[in-house]
Amino acid sequence: MRDFDYAAPESVQQAVQLLSQANGSGRPLAGGTDLIDQVRMRRHEPDLIVDIKRIPELNVLEIGADGFRLGAAVPCWKITSNEDISRQYTALGDSCSIIGGVQIQNRASVGGNLCNSGPAADSIPSLIALEAVCVIMGPDGQREVPVAEFCTGPSTNVLKPGELLVELRFPPRPAHSGSHYRRFIPRNEMDIAVVGVGVSVVLDESGENFVSGRISLGAVAAKPLFAEEASSLLAGRPVNDETLAAAAAAARAIATPIDDMRGTVEFRQHVTGVLTERVLQRAIERARSGEPGSLHP
Amino acid sequence: MATVDKPQSATADAGARDYKVIGTRPIRHDGVDKVTGRARYGADIALTGMLHGAVLRSPHAHAKILSIDTSAAKKLPGVRAVVTHADLPDVASKVADLGEGMFDLRDLSRNVLAHDKVLYRGHAVAAVAADNVHIADEALRLIEVKYEVLTPVMDVVEAMQDGAPILHDDLRTEGFVSSDDAADKPTNIAKVFLHEKGNLEQGFAEADLVIEREIRTATVHQGYIEPHNATVHWNADGQITCWISTQGSFVVREQLAGLLQVPVSRVRVIPMEIGGGFGGKIPVYMAPAAAIMSKMTGRPVKMIMDRAAVLEATGPTPGSCVRVKLGVKSDGTIVAGDAWIAFEAGAFPGSPVPAGCMCVFACYDVPNGRVQGFDVVLNRPATKAYRAPGATQVAMATETVIDEICEQLKLDPLEFRLKNGAREGTRRVDGPVFARIGMLETVKAIRDSEHWQSTLDGKWRGRGVASGYWFNAGLKSAVTASVNADGRVSMLEGSTDIGGSRASISMMLAETLGIGAEDITPAVVDTDSIGYTDVTGGSRVTYATGWAAYEAGLDIQRQMCERAASIWDCDSKDVTFAAGTISGPEGKSFSFKELAQKVQSSGDPVIGRGVSDHNEPGGAFATHCVDVEVDPETGKVTILRYTAAQDVGTAIHPAYVEGQIQGGTVQGIGWAINEEYFYDKEGRMRNASLLDYRMPTCYDLPMIDALIVEVPNPGHPYGVRGVGEVPIVPPPAALANAIHAATGIRMTSLPMSPPKVLHELLKARAASGNGK
Incomplete structure (x- = not known):
């Protein structure tokens, strides 16, 4: 494994700035369950790793009448252990309960699973079925992209250099x-x-x-x-x-x-x-x- | 060993024996260290000044090496040594016996570091030693290798054809070659084997039913969880010390001495605890390069293999193509058998096809038979031993053909086995005549089991049975044991402990001395500290090292009797040793402990010495029964219930016998259902990780019920037969037969993975309109 710099910003703005300055050689780190392995296997050789777990917006987990907001760094266990999500957004709970074992679920995030953009990722079909929308922040501001349009191929997606997935928004669930x-x-x-x-x-x-x-x-x-x-x-x-x-x-x-x-x-x-x-x-x-x-x- | 009667009963009746320790289940001596993480493995080695090594491996399955430029790597700060094949001594072609398979020393040298060609993806090309593993990894990227890429040959039948890509220009077929083929031409067929018995043509002429099938099995790996490791220090005085995870410290010593061209006594091998081997941890891979780099730098060099290299570059067991033809009378009596067996040896000759040839019909009395075997090289890693090497592949063929015969003749498969099964006096097609064996007893154990007696209801469910045979090995072992003043005995052995053998060997010594298993302190020691001991392989340790421990016990008995005689001032002929009590004239007696307390004050230390080199290991037979359910829309096989009956001779420690039966069965299930080396057209393994090389997890398995059958081996003082290997043999065939019962389809290729089973189901559905 090659040496790299590490930063742990506490705001979305700082994170976006760090990633923009890294000029494509920066990688955000949430649970790290994909990233660390990829760096070890040399699939990525980042110069900078930006730990996004200290950013409040990326740790949001709110469920209410307006729907469900899920911060991009929230680990799977918080989803599987939340009764409201299990009841209303059940498919996502299904996904999070079978991604890795307990140790992986304690670290891995749905946001990371989406950004890794594997064709076989277990959370993405649930996100698409539940009509989730990505909230993305970048140097040019915020934009929203439906998850169904987020991935573009194996390990590729619509994120541009410097852009960061902040959260996933789900519409409220209808009756029946x-x-x-x-x-x-x-x-x-x-x-x-x-x-x-x-x-x-x-x-x-x-x-x-x-x-x-x-x-x-x-x-x-x-x-x-x-x-x-x-x-x-x-x-x-x-x-x-x-x-x-x-x-x-x-x-x-x-x-x-x-x-x-x-x-x-x-x-x-x-x-x-x-x-x-x-x-x-x-x-x-x-x-x-x-x-x-x-x-x- | 003639002084004391063999304490074994000649009958199969367990009640006739009167053992105190054998057959009990004491806690293993190494248990606390293992469960608390204190046991020391190869990865735990840390020495002053130690360097860390890494290996550059071939990205190609088949290529000529045109040049290797290591100059840039050597200049990287922190790099201390770089080696290629040119740094290894020249070794002549010489065949060495590694205990479980022969190997040519020159081939071994060329496997350790490729010579002029790389012969499989992952073949080691160069190695680096550096201050840390990250620098070593970086240095590998700076080594420039120019290759001329050649077409690989990956399939055993294709490799045998004229015009196939040739791996070794100097290879010529040895063995039973017909005169037409005797031409001096390059080939991938290293050796041809042939066994014949009776009159094959006449046998088949007498048959009322003849069935012939071709079975393909995939390359599979032993799947030990601990990767290979080696730390070597070449001291300034020329003494070489090697800390390594191995099944045999003495065979590592032999290989290192041969490859490095030094006398054996210059090499000391310290066996570390071993996290699984199953036959795969007999050859050396990184230790020779580590030794050379230690010599270059004067510092110890540690090397640990990663998982991808373990799968791509160490020895799995061969894939195969096996054709079996059996002829039977309408009452089910076997009259003739013909087998054609081709094994993938991998990059160098030496597959276990000879063992496959000897096992293919071994469970049955085949009066007229022929077996041909072919050892074929191709662009896969050099195959190595794996639990009953060669037996599982051939059993898949024979046992599924038998199932089809039973189906057609409407015979009960267990009655068929009782009618035709091998027994004392049966001559195998390859010649040997069986002594007292337990094939029929394992069939009866299944027949009488609650499992077989139960009914299996439900759609897409089926039950299958299959049997299997493995020779077991004897070979050489040594044990020394010294009596301590507190009445306990310290025992030294050279057999690395993979399956609980510290416990089983201690128990046999304890039984011989009439003391408790907990009174023995066993230690597995290095090659300078014990007499020559062959590998832990061939299911031989409990048999052979156990016998050496028994001999050491007899030696202690004799010395203790002499000591008592000297204390009592009588003739040692008047002193007897029985059940831990030393008795003399006039009712005098000592317990073992009482006399042990007097040893130090009354004369020399008492040290027992035992060796063994016996070759009547008593073949092992197993019969398995399995219930499955098949998902008709996905082809996924769920194992509902599994029962494995096995003749174990005498179960020294029944819990570890059960553990061996369960572990072997599980490996057989993995081989049957999902495990395979998956290569692309260029010969690159696409599933070199434990994510995609799918061994079963605990979620994929029911409890494996082990039925211990005890037909004591007349060739061992305690009746021991090896137990470790044969349980891997029946599972693929038993599962194939169960899948047939559940679905009506006959799988002729392993693994029987969901895509393959579904393919057959869809094909059958298209042909018949409903699939069953």
Whole structure:
């Protein structure tokens, strides 16, 4: 590992200034669970590491009538241990409970998971399904980008040099809504998603019809996908096998996976459809019961 | 060892024995150090003036080295030494026995640091010693290597074809070569093996059913958690000291002496605690370079391998292509068997294909048989021993063919094994005749188990069984033991303790002396402190080092009897030693402790000496039963229940026997379901981390129920058979058979990972319309 400078600013402005001055060779550090390993493996060789954990705005965790604000440096354990989030933004809780083990969850942040922009990142399909928006601060000021438009490819995103993800904002959850994230992994622990599906559904009062739905896919393309057509096939339709099968088929159709050591194209395409149906079923159960229940059925 | 009757019962009836210590479960002597983190491993070594080394590895799977320029690296501040193959002494081609596999010294030298070619991705090319590991890493980037990249050959069958890329221009096929092939031409087939028995053609002619299948298995790694390490100090007086994680300090000494061209006595090897080996920690990798760099600098050099190098550059077990053809009568009697076995040796010859050839039909009485084996080099790391080397690959073929035979003939798979299973007097296709063995007893143990008797309900669920065999090894061991004045005994051994052997060896000494296991203080010592001892491998330590401990115990018995005779002033012939009591004429007696207290005041110290070099280790058999559930839409296999029955001879410490059975089974499950070396077209391993090289975690496994079957080995004073290796043999076949029962598909390639199982399920569904 090469030597680098370390700074721990206490304001967003200072952090942005430090990152801007570093001229592209600075990296923000939240939990460090990706960054430290990447520096060690020489995937990044930063001259400056900017620890962002002391900045108040990046540690915000507020849930209320206006929705949910999540600071970019908030570690996963704060999400999984928050009952309001588990009840309302259940898919995000699902994601945070399966990212790494307990030690990783104590350090790793959702903001970091998003900025690392891995195609198989477990939090991003949930963020997309839950309509999260990125609040980004940079030398030219603040801007907002929907998470669905944040990633641009494997390990790449819309952040420009000097820009910092400050927080994620989620709209409030409607009545009769439910969400779920599940991934397929060959083992039952210690694995990276071969296919990941995040889903949010809103049902009508009867629980028998979709008002709307959002489906997002991970690990089946160069970046996490918002399955727009599959999502639109849910709106206004009855909750039945036919609707679910149609949405699953549409989700499957946009998967453009690769063959690698984690799975084949055939496998990932098939399982995209299978998981979409299974995850929808679970989200529907949650919408009907109003209870998050357990992660796995 | 003729002075005392063997204390072993010749029957399989456990009740006939009367052991006091053997068969109990004392706390292991090294337990506290291990659980409190005080045990010292190779990574814990810190010496004054110590340098830290790092290794530059080939990015290519197959390339000529045109030049290596180390000048820039040497100029980096903090760099103290840089070595390449040119700094190693020239060694002639000479075959050495490492206890679990033969190896050519010149090949070993060229594996330690590449000579004129790199033969696999990760092949060591140069090494650096520097003030710290970060400087050493930086220096590696300053070494400039020019390569001429060659096409790699990664598949065993492709490597055997004419026109395949050739690894070694001077390699010629040895062994059973037909005259047509005898031409003096470069080849990747290093050796051909052949065993024949009876009349193959006639055997198959008598068969009512013949089934032939081709099975492929993937390269898999032992997966020990502790990476390789070595610290070497080449002292100014020419004495070399090596602290290392190894399965055999004496074989490290032999390898270092051979590679460095110094006499063995110049090398002292201090074995550190070992965080797993499973056969993979027998060869040396970094120690020779560390030694040369220590000689250059006069300072100790420490080297620790990272995980990617462990996977890419140390010896996994071969992938294979195995064709098995079996002929049976309609009642299930085996009449003929034919096997064609090709193993990937990796970059240098020496795969365990000879063992595979001897194991392929070993569980059964095959009256007419032929086995051909091929040792094939290709651009993968040089393979090394892994738990029952070669047996798991071939069992996957034989045991799944047998399952198919049983299915077609509607025979119970356990009854089939009871009918055809090897027993005392059965001659293997490769020649040897079995002594008393426990194959049938393991089948009966499964048949009578609650697991087999239970019913398995539910869709997509199935049960499979399979058996397996492993020879076990004998080889050489030495033990010394000195009697202390408090009645306790200090025991020295040379067998590095991987699976709880300090406890089991101490227990055999304690049994012999009639004292408690806690009265023995065992120590694993360095090569200057104990007689020659072969590797901890081949499931041999409890058998052979245990026998040496028994001999040391007999030696102590004899000396204690003489001492008592001198105290009582009688003839030592009138003194007997039994169950820890020394008895003389006129009802005189001492307990062991009482006499020990008098040793110091009555004469010389009492030191027992025991050695062993016996080769009747008593083959080990296992039969496993497993229930699985398969997700029909993802191909994921969930193991619901697993029972492993094994003939262990005598269970010295039953908890550690169970631990070995469970550990071996789990490694077999990993091999079956998810583990594989995944290479791209250029021969780069794409999953060189424990994230993507998927060994099972505790979440992927049920409790493994171990059924201990005890058919004492007539070739050992306490009836010991090796137990460590055979449990890895049946799991892949047992799981394949269970997956077939659950889904109707026959998997013919390992690993049976979700994408592969799903592929077969979808294929079957497309063919039939419903998949089952």
